[in-house]
Amino acid sequence: MEHVDVAVIGGGQSGLAAAQALLAEGIRPLVLEASDRAAGSWPRYYDSLTLFSPARFSAIPGTPFPGEGDHYPHRDEVTDYLTRVAAGLDAEIRLGTRVESVTASGDGGFLVRTGPGTVLRAAGVVAASGSFGNPHRPRLPGQDSFAGELLHVADYRAPEPYAGKRVVVVGGGNSAVQVGHELARIAQVTLATRAPIRFLPQIRDGKDIHHWTTTSGFDQLPPAWLARAVPGTLVMDTGDYRRALEKGLLERREMFAALDGEHVVWADGERERVDVVLLATGYRPDLPYLHPLGALDESGMPLHSDGLSLTHPGLVHLGLEFQRSFASNTLRGVARDAEHVTPPLVAHVRKAPAAVGL
Numbered sequence: 001m002e003h004v005d006v007a008v009i010g011g012g013q014s015g016l017a018a019a020q021a022l023l024a025e026g027i028r029p030l031v032l033e034a035s036d037r038a039a040g041s042w043p044r045y046y047d048s049l050t051l052f053s054p055a056r057f058s059a060i061p062g063t064p065f066p067g068e069g070d071h072y073p074h075r076d077e078v079t080d081y082l083t084r085v086a087a088g089l090d091a092e093i094r095l096g097t098r099v100e101s102v103t104a105s106g107d108g109g110f111l112v113r114t115g116p117g118t119v120l121r122a123a124g125v126v127a128a129s130g131s132f133g134n135p136h137r138p139r140l141p142g143q144d145s146f147a148g149e150l151l152h153v154a155d156y157r158a159p160e161p162y163a164g165k166r167v168v169v170v171g172g173g174n175s176a177v178q179v180g181h182e183l184a185r186i187a188q189v190t191l192a193t194r195a196p197i198r199f200l201p202q203i204r205d206g207k208d209i210h211h212w213t214t215t216s217g218f219d220q221l222p223p224a225w226l227a228r229a230v231p232g233t234l235v236m237d238t239g240d241y242r243r244a245l246e247k248g249l250l251e252r253r254e255m256f257a258a259l260d261g262e263h264v265v266w267a268d269g270e271r272e273r274v275d276v277v278l279l280a281t282g283y284r285p286d287l288p289y290l291h292p293l294g295a296l297d298e299s300g301m302p303l304h305s306d307g308l309s310l311t312h313p314g315l316v317h318l319g320l321e322f323q324r325s326f327a328s329n330t331l332r333g334v335a336r337d338a339e340h341v342t343p344p345l346v347a348h349v350r351k352a353p354a355a356v357g358l
Contacts, residue, residue, distance in 0.1 A: 001320040002304040005349050007112045007122040009099045009289070012040015013082060014128035014319030014334050017060055019091045021338040022126075025346045029091055029126070032114060034098035037091055038086035041132030042079040046180055047158045049075040052174060052236040057210040058331045060085055061085045070208070078331070096276075099129075099289045100326075106312060108352045110293075123352035124345050127290060127302070127319040131283035131329075134300075138281055140170075141258035146277065148262060153280045159183045165275035166258070168264055172197045176280030177241050183278075192264075197252060199242050200234040209236070210332075219327040220336070285320055307341040314348040316341040 006022055008015045013031025021048040022029045024184055037043060056069035056079075063085050065073060073081070086093055092221045093351050101113045102125055109241050112120040143150060154173050165187050168178040172193035183189045190230055192195065202209055235241065244250040258265045264274045293309045302317050306324050309315035319329050327333025 001119055001123050003121045004037040004343065005122070006126060007031070007032060007099075007110070008126040009102075009121055009126055010040065010126075010128035010130060010319070011035075011038035011086065011093050011095070012042070012128070012130055012319070013060065013331050014130060014329075014338075015040070015126070015158070016085050017334045017338040018083060018091065018126040018128050018318050018342075019089050019093075020060065020335070022061065022346070023090060023107040025342055027349065028085075029090055030120070030122075031093040031096045032099055032112070033093060034129075036095050037083060037251040038093050038095065039079045039082040041130055042075055042082065044132065044154075045075050046153065046156050046179065047075070049178075053210040053330070053332060054208050057208070057214055060331060061335045063088065068117060079222060087143070093297070094136065100297075101289050101292045102315075104312065108348070109310075118296060123349040124316075126316050126318060126341075126345070127287055129286050129289075130319050131285050131321070133286035134284045135279075135335050136282045136284050137279055140277075145314045146259040148274055149258075149276045151276070151278055154180055154283070156278060159186055162276055166273065168192050168274050169280055170255070170277045171280030172205040172252075173280060174235050177235045177237075179278065181241055181244055184250045184311045190253050190254045191254055197241075198234050199237040200259075202236050204225065205304060208252055213214070213326070214332070215327065219292070219333060220325045222325065250354050260314045285317075290315075299307050307337055308344060314345065314352065316345050 005027050008018045008029045008031045011031050015031050020031050050072045054067040054070045055067055055073050058073060059065040065081055097114050099112055099114055103111045105111050105121060109121060109123045110125050112122055135152040137152055148257045155336050159182050162183055163186040167183055167187045167189045168206060169176050170192045180189050180191050245252055256264045262273050262299050263271045265271055283290040285288060285302060287302060295309055298326050303310040304317050305319045319334055321329045324337050
């Protein structure tokens with residue numbers, strides 16, 4: 001059985017931030033990444049995805065994002081950036097290694113199973129596997145009868161296959177509006193939402209909104225305060241999305257009541273033939289390997305406080321949405337959370353009988 005001090009599960013932005021913070025404390029972690037590249041889910045997002053934050057506000061501390069600071073990096077730029085961050089870390093990153101389960105070792109440590117007969121013994125664990133692998137697919141009334149294509153934005157790559165089709169995008173967040181706007185150039189598109197879309201101007205007084213959220217400290221406000229101050233979902237917009245809706249290039253309607261065969265049944269009873277229903281309904285933490293440990297609630301959400309497990313000392317989380325702040329699951333915010341969870345994790349590891357490198 002292989003022994004390690006800390007196993008970091010996930011080699012994306014959260015796992016790399018965790019490795020960086022642990023290295024600063026003198027611990028060389030083992031990073032376990034299921035894919036063939038230490039870039040997390042970025043290579044699998046849709047082709048046109050660009051960040052909603054400029055390059056200067058989209059970097060892990062210590063490794064500036066290349067290029068002009070005010071440009072909005074493309075998906076592939078982020079992938080390349082994270083790959084370079086990984087290459088610069090003095091930590092072992094084991095690619096093609098999917099974690100199947102984590103259980104307690106009985107002495108304060110953990111047993112991390114990565115395949116049949118393959119077990120790592122770790123004094124500490126960082127769950128940093130993100131959420132892309134667990135897209136939220138709400139059950140829609142009548143969906144089993146739907147004769148069209150039903151997919152999640154996690155499965156969407158480019159607009160070309162939908163040329164000339166009637167498409168309904170479910171959701172009113174950034175991804176829903178961005179993908180809907182892209183599809184509207186070659187298809188008839190409606191955004192189906194439960195509330196009106198709320199736009200947040202991307203530029204204020206000549207500066208990107210992330211300049212103001214960062215310099216004001218808004219990025220670091222606790223989630224409970226944010227829920228009261230900013231209810232609902234805001235969509236970043238340079239003006240293109242709002243104009244598209246105002247000009248009728250992109251339509252918004254109240255969420256439909258049901259699917260029925262080839263049709264969507266709208267809230268007012270109108271029946272309309274639809275080719276594609278695209279769910280832009282978000283993601284949930286992708287943590288199935290923690291079920292055997294008993295570290296999740298009945299819905300699969302982690303039991304934690306600011307990233308520290310409430311069930312198992314030595315287990316910490318990174319990259320959860322609103323884990324500690326508005327920016328917790330972003331490139332610019334995850335390092336702060338890593339610095340928060342690392343000291344108690346290191347203290348646990350230094351005391352654990354399973355520790356091997358200290």
